[in-house]
Amino acid sequence: MDDYNKLALKAVELQKKNNTQAAKKIYTDLIKVKRDPQILRLLGIIEFNEKNYDESLNFLNESLKIDPNNSECYSNRGVTNFALKNIENAILDYNKAISIDKKNYNAFFNLANLYKETDRFEEAIVNFNEAISINGKHYMAFHNRAVVKGLLFKFDDAINDFNEALKINPEYSNSRFFKAITQLKKGDYENGWKNYEHRWETTNFPSPKRQFKQPCWNGTDNLKDKIILIHGEQGLGDNIHFVRYFHLIKSKAKMAILQVDKKLVQLFKDSNFSSNIFSNNEKLPNFDIHCPLLSLPFKFSTLIKNIPSPNKYLFPNKDRIIMWKKTFDNQFLNIGINWQASPNPDFDKGRSFKLKHFCDISSLDRIRLYSLQKVNGLNQINQMDKQFKLNIFNNFDEEAPFVDTAAIIENLDLVVTCDTSIAHLSGAIGKKTFLLLQKNCEWRWLHDINHSPWYDSVRIYRQTSQGDWKSVFKNVRNDIIKLYEYRKNKE
Numbered sequence: 001m002d003d004y005n006k007l008a009l010k011a012v013e014l015q016k017k018n019n020t021q022a023a024k025k026i027y028t029d030l031i032k033v034k035r036d037p038q039i040l041r042l043l044g045i046i047e048f049n050e051k052n053y054d055e056s057l058n059f060l061n062e063s064l065k066i067d068p069n070n071s072e073c074y075s076n077r078g079v080t081n082f083a084l085k086n087i088e089n090a091i092l093d094y095n096k097a098i099s100i101d102k103k104n105y106n107a108f109f110n111l112a113n114l115y116k117e118t119d120r121f122e123e124a125i126v127n128f129n130e131a132i133s134i135n136g137k138h139y140m141a142f143h144n145r146a147v148v149k150g151l152l153f154k155f156d157d158a159i160n161d162f163n164e165a166l167k168i169n170p171e172y173s174n175s176r177f178f179k180a181i182t183q184l185k186k187g188d189y190e191n192g193w194k195n196y197e198h199r200w201e202t203t204n205f206p207s208p209k210r211q212f213k214q215p216c217w218n219g220t221d222n223l224k225d226k227i228i229l230i231h232g233e234q235g236l237g238d239n240i241h242f243v244r245y246f247h248l249i250k251s252k253a254k255m256a257i258l259q260v261d262k263k264l265v266q267l268f269k270d271s272n273f274s275s276n277i278f279s280n281n282e283k284l285p286n287f288d289i290h291c292p293l294l295s296l297p298f299k300f301s302t303l304i305k306n307i308p309s310p311n312k313y314l315f316p317n318k319d320r321i322i323m324w325k326k327t328f329d330n331q332f333l334n335i336g337i338n339w340q341a342s343p344n345p346d347f348d349k350g351r352s353f354k355l356k357h358f359c360d361i362s363s364l365d366r367i368r369l370y371s372l373q374k375v376n377g378l379n380q381i382n383q384m385d386k387q388f389k390l391n392i393f394n395n396f397d398e399e400a401p402f403v404d405t406a407a408i409i410e411n412l413d414l415v416v417t418c419d420t421s422i423a424h425l426s427g428a429i430g431k432k433t434f435l436l437l438q439k440n441c442e443w444r445w446l447h448d449i450n451h452s453p454w455y456d457s458v459r460i461y462r463q464t465s466q467g468d469w470k471s472v473f474k475n476v477r478n479d480i481i482k483l484y485e486y487r488k489n490k491e
Contacts, residue, residue: 020046037067048080056080071101082114105134116148124148139168143175151440155186173201185443193298207233217291219299223253229290232260237421244309245296246273266400270317310456312430320407328411332368333484338417340377350438351419353469355380361477362389372422427455436472439463
């Protein structure tokens with residue numbers, strides 16, 4: 001074996017061991033000697049993994065010029081094109097790879113993932129099926145097919161696929177977590193909450209697991225002589241949603257302490273949860289045992305029929321309510337609106353809609369719109385026509401912004417919002433709320449009802465097709481007119 005081949009094999013081994021920089025150096029030296037298509041392909045893979053997508057594409061293009069019948073290289077280029085958002089080129093690459101090699105599992109799998117990410121779910125299923133028929137032991141194909149089946153509301157089929165993925169790889173905790181989400185969205189709370197306890201084991205979970213020397217409450221240990229710490233996790237909306245359980249834990253323990261984001265501390269204190277509420281940055285008093293906030297539904301064996309406090313459990317500050325009351329004219333139907341969720345694409349994923357969708361509502365007689373939007377999405381206000389009427393609040397308490405927001409909501413007649421913390425805040429206050437949801441919404445809103453078992457005052461408006469907000473707003477506008485007419489007739 002000549003030196004060139006020896007070095008090439010050495011580089012391949014280094015790449016397999018994730019020593020990519022050493023492998024890259026050898027590959028780079030080798031192509032100075034000979035433009036070998038396989039070496040160029042491997043360099044393309046390294047550049048892709050380093051997120052140098054243009055460089056990756058250049059290497060893969062050159063490789064295919066030399067060897068135009070390499071199925072794997074077409075599949076690799078498809079992945080790179082997809083990363084560059086060259087969707088149609090990626091599809092062409094995957095199909096070319098398959099035409100060369102009908103048993104190219106990676107090409108079918110990658111094509112299926114592309115269709116999954118571009119909401120072409122039926123086509124995704126077809127290609128996952130092909131991938132699984134070729135390689136029936138690849139857990140990721142079962143997992144990803146399960147995700148797509150869940151998005152198609154085929155919950156039982158999705159759960160079966162998650163189970164298959166776990167049979168193949170019991171250590172792949174993402175399948176257990178996504179299975180939990182599917183069960184919860186289906187309404188199977190008994191099994192869903194149990195599996196939701198595996199959330200900490202998943203990759204990229206948005207809230208790190210807290211580590212304490214004190215034990216975690218198992219749900220059965222007697223707490224009457226114990227001081228328990230309940231600590232918030234995930235987003236502000238999650239904390240507002242599940243703080244309802246704090247009253248239940250208080251009744252069981254000698255003392256209960258709550259730790260949450262500082263933005264929520266005063267709101268929860270005003271709502272008489274406890275004086276023992278601390279922000280995440282504050283030093284905690286001594287405690288005997290702890291429990292994450294979102295583990296409480298499991299610990300209390302929550303089913304849809306026994307959800308605690310669906311009516312009202314947050315009580316805005318009375319002085320703030322009075323202070324903001326003078327802002328509103330009771331001759332009008334006063335509506336608070338919120339249109340933009342977090343700009344993080346991993347969080348938003350279609351939750352938000354444009355402010356312009358409210359134009360037909362703004363033009364209604366005897367209607368006043370008030371912005372409940374914070375930071376994200378405010379730039380859209382300046383883009384609206386002068387005819388668009390929207391009232392903006394100033395003088396919020398920057399240290400406790402939710403205190404003012406809660407008091408404002410208490411003074412409103414209605415809140416219209418996307419799926420964000422405002423929806424939870426309004427529902428927890430017991431304010432009439434129109435919640436506008438994308439077709440594939442989050443698990444907590446279930447999937448086939450126009451109300452929420454968590455909040456009696458929330459009415460749900462769902463997209464019938466993904467991305468179609470026009471028909472949603474048409475229904476919302478009609479119901480706002482009915483609401484105003486009802487109030488007028490009542491007066």
